[in-house]
Amino acid sequence: MPVLGAALLVFALGLAVGRLTAPSAVSEPTTIAPRPDASADPAPPPVETAGPSASRTKAGAARTAAQALSSLADPRLLSSPQARRTAVARIAPPNYRAELAPLFERTYGYLGDLLGASAGRGQVVLRMTPVGYRVEAFSATRASVAVWQVTLLATPERAPIAAWSTSRAELVWTGGRWRVERFGVDTPGPVPSVTAPEAPVAAGDFVASAQGFSPFPP
Known part of the structure; x- marks a missing residue:
């Protein structure tokens, strides 16, 4: 695919950070009902569970x-397939990993090819900073959260x-923490x-x- 400048980069960036969802994905209803398999996660990867994200609250879900x-x-x-696999295992429960992993491979592989040698040399600034959130639905086992954010890309x-x-x-509550069951579709702005x-x-x-500054821990 030819490089078409910033407009294409913005499009690719949208694919990489906000539209990692299967074509068959559908929006959840506003009222979220618990599912029988919500806690089925026999072997989650090691994670910290002492922080606010382990809280079974709206703030923890957000x-x-x-x-x-x-x-x-x-x-x-x-540039790292291993990093992609690790990210998928950390973010998603087992039933979403099989769906998310190939999407990671296609999307980040495409964006890496688009950015060319800069990606291979590690000379890419790619950061996302959340500005605010809105909990759109919540129950004891499920939540839907919208996050307003700005994403920076530079080479x-x-x-x-x-x-x-x-x-x-x-999100679904499983294994003592919130996990992403599905990423929804981005909307522009504000x-x-x-x-x-x-x-x-x-x-x-x-x-x-920019690479002289370390991002704050989430």
């Missing part, structure tokens, strides 16, 4: 949704871009107006500067 969505913006996923060869979107995650700087930083300088 934090898990934000953490899961932010973890999709990880440059290592562009030395391309001007940095920022994409504002609202992403959704359907997008604030942006004041353009008088002297924009060159793409390479932007990447070098």
Whole structure:
């Protein structure tokens, strides 16, 4: 597929961080009923369960949704199949992993190819920061959370871009924690107006500067 500039990158970025869902996915109803298999997770990967995301509350569900969505913006996923498998095991319960794993492979493989040598050299800035959340449905075993976020993508060869979107995650309580049962479809924005700087930083300088900052832990 030819490289068509920033518009295509924004499209690919949307695929990578907000639309990792199967074509047959359907929206959950507003009222969420518990499912008999909600706790069927015989061998979950090791995770920390002492933090707020282990809380069986709306706040705990919202934090898990934000953490899961932010973890999709990880440059290592562009070039490492092992990182993709680890991310899938951490985020999803078993019944969603088989569906999510090939989507990770296709989406991040495509975006890695699109970004070319920058991805191979580890010179990609890819970060997502949640700005706010809305719990759209909640029960003791299930939750639906919308997360307003901004995602940053930059390489030395391309001007940095920022994409504002609202992403959704359907969560299920299993194995003593919330997990993502399905990622929903992104909607654009809300997008604030942006004041353009008088002297924009060159793409390479932007990447070098940004990689000098570590992201805050979720």
